[in-house]
Amino acid sequence: MPQEQQIAIEERFARVFSDKSFKERLSSVDFEKYINGKKKLSFQKHDTIFEDGETPKGVYVLEKGAAKLSKSGAFGKDQILRFIKEGDIIGYRSLLCGENFQAKAEAMTDIECVFLPADIFMYLLEVDPQLSFVMLQKISYELGESSNTITFLAQKTVRERLAEILLLLEQKLGVDPEGFIKISLTREEIANIIGTATESAIRLISEFKQDSLIEVDGRNIKILNHDKLMKLGHVVL
Secondary structure, X not given: OOHHHHHHHHHHHHHHOOHHHHHHXXXXXXXXXXXXXXXXXXXXXXXXXXXXXXXXXXXXXXXXXXXXXXXXXXXXXXXXXXXXXXXXXXXXXXXXXXXXXXXXXXXXXXXXXEEEEHHHHHHHHHHOHHHHHHHHHHHXXXXXXXXXXXXXXXXXXXXXXXXXXXXXXXXXXXXXXXXXXXXXXXXXXXXXXXXXXHHHHHHHHHHHHHOOOEEEEXXXXXXXXXXXXXXXXXXXX
C-alpha cells in the first residue's frame, strides 16, 4: 500500500478513536461508559503486554513508545510478526475471533497506552459505525501487510529482504532527530525478521555500511541512500 494511504488510515483511526470524537458521536450514557471503563497503563522496556495463549481482556492503544508482536516456533525461536508504534491498536483480532492471543506482545521501549476492556470495545463497535468502519480499514490494511510478508520471505533474496525491511521500518516507525530509525534492534532480531542466520545479517549490515547505504551506531541504523536501497530491494514506497 502506498505510504499516503497508510498514513490516511492511521490518521482517520486516531481522529475516530479519541475522547473528543467519542464525546461528539456517542450518547452521554455511552460516553460515560467509555470514559469510566478505559484505563491508562504503562510498561517498561522488555515488559510483556500480553502472552501468547492468554485470554484477551481488552484492547491496547499505544500513546507512546513501540512494541513487537512475536510467535515462538517449534524449536523455541521467536519470530517477529510485526512492530507496533504510537497510535496503533493491538489485541483486537483475537478478541473479535473469540480465541486466545496467537502472539506475544512485548514493549521495545517504555510504553504508555490506553486499555479498553473487551465488553466496552465490543459494545462501541455495535453502537458506533465510524469506529466499526476504521477498524475494518485497519484489519484490511494488516491483511495486506501479511500477504506482502509472505511474498517478501518467499521470493526475495536475503540482501533484498534486508534492504526492504530497513526502508519499511523507517517508514513505519520514523526517525530520531539525528536521522536514525526510531528503534534499536539486535542483529538477532534483524536476522529473525528477514529469515536468515544472525551471522548472515551481521555480514550484510557490514556490507551495506561499506557501500555507504547505511550508517551504523551500535544497534542504531540510519539510511543514507534511499534510492539505492529501494533499487536493491525492488521496493516501491
